[in-house]
Amino acid sequence: MSAINFVIIGYGGMGSYHAHTLMPTEQEKIHLLGVYDVLEERRQAASEKGLIAYDSFEEVLADENVEAILIATPNDSHKELAIRGLQAGKKVICEKPVAMNVAELDEILAVAKETGQTFMVHQNRRWDPDFLVVRDLYQKKQIGEIFQLESRVQGANGIPGDWRHLPEHGGGMLLDWGVHLLDQILWLVNSPIKKVSVDFSYVLGDQVDDGFISYITFENDVKALIEVGTSNYTTLPRWYVKGYEGTARIDDWDLSGELIRATNNEDASAPKPIQAGVGLTKTMAPPSEEATEKLSFPEAKAEYQPFYANFYSVVREEAEPIVKNSEVREVLALIEHMFELAK
Ligand code: NAD
Structure with a gap:
């Protein structure tokens, strides 16, 4: 079975960690194509590492080679990026905290259900x-x-x-x-x-x-x-x-x-x-x-691998997610x- 082609949205501290530490542990399952960041200097940094630096989020969504996106941007931007990603037919991994509140998460989950796309949250700890x-x-x-x-x-x-x-x-x-x-x-x-x-x-x-x-x-x-x-x-x-x-x-x-x-x-x-x-x-x-x-x-x-290995199994083999969206929702409800x- 083929590796999942990813693009990272937000190539700051955590986006870089996904790109150069986490994703390489699962090279046969996860393939990083490139990144998109609103900042030109971060796109430049990605190019220098041999990654495709997309010029816009729209360009990422329009690229049929991209099967999934990883969202590592500030917390208030997660909802919109996740929903647009799902609606464009991409699978989505979102950094924690998944959203600003439960209402935002529910909007994302409704779109994930509607589109049938996988949505998982990176609760790596x-x-x-x-x-x-x-x-x-x-x-x-x-x-x-x-x-x-x-x-x-x-x-x-x-x-x-x-x-x-x-x-x-x-x-x-x-x-x-x-x-x-x-x-x-x-x-x-x-x-x-x-x-x-x-x-x-x-x-x-x-x-x-x-x-x-x-x-x-x-x-x-x-x-x-x-x-x-x-x-x-x-x-x-x-x-x-x-x-x-x-x-x-x-x-x-x-x-x-x-x-x-x-x-x-x-x-x-x-x-x-x-x-x-x-x-x-x-x-x-x-x-x-x-x-x-x-x-x-x-x-x-x-163990860094279980999250991405599990994501791959969820996508390719219909496995159960280890980090379940219902659990993520419960934590966010407690925070609220x-x-x-x-x-
Ligand atoms: P950061 O400020 O270092 O990086 C964020 C990057 O996103 C910046 O380069 C910024 O230019 C870019 N950006 C902002 N808005 C954007 C948009 N709309 N589209 C594309 N790029 C955009 O922040 P960080 O520390 O990397 O945190 C990012 C996310 O990762 C946060 O949600 C944070 O909570 C999470 N995080 C998770 C862990 C973990 O252990 N799971 C650790 C650190 C951060």
Whole structure:
């Protein structure tokens, strides 16, 4: 079966990453023909890399060699580009966040249905190694049933670039990083949401949020804290995960951290009281050596391929999409709800 001929719309940071890092991992399935960007200098950069630089979006749509487009433009432009692509008979992969709100997504999905064209959203962080470790712990219960997860990303560099500062372009950190962390948690826990609270941060003085902390309780009683920060000069762990029989702390994307399980050894000696500050405590003293064991994190390697390989199977072999549009819609509805809560 032939490779799918792609054109990338928007050859900025993420468009370039698709072109030169992600797509080349699936050379037999995905063939990049060229790019279109509104900026002449970006089209020039594409030409210098040996890609066709289309002069207009219309030219891309009119080219019968183009079977699919990948949209990597600012968030407010996704809807129009996706709909026009689908109407021109192209399959579409859209970067996250798929759209500005659920109403926009519904318009896209209606056109995808009408035209019968494949539409998928690039929620790539479902394959992050740190998330794969947490997913493995959650599913295989190495530290028992997991009942609490804390998922954080924290930086000290503010909001990057230009359009991410502006509400009209769909800027802000909930739509930028929040959409990844929420997608991971909702996909993992896979239970309806019972309760949500959110506290947005505006410390940088932008019109859009520069971070947020959210608590989510699911119907199955799993609780998640999600935090995104852009003015954190020292950071908390990427993940802190509690199960009934142990705790995992993943410090960073390099998978440093600790996985500790209770041995439930009845002969383990009781913890000894320690001096803590100006007081004494047994409650907060470290457990005795026999009471816990240190485990290695389950094997989890970065896999870039599954998204494009899955897209290919969806298009050519009628496989199920891994990132389902119904899941993407659920995450966007939650984001919209969080913005409503903050009003
Ligand atoms: P960017 O500003 O670096 O690049 C955007 C590019 O799109 C620019 O070159 C700009 O000239 C071009 N552009 C703007 N409007 C256009 C239009 N109508 N038609 C054609 N080109 C247009 O932004 P970025 O960081 O690459 O982000 C682009 C998208 O990718 C956003 O939706 C963002 O959320 C997403 N993204 C996803 C990930 C991920 O991990 N999945 C990471 C980064 C960005």
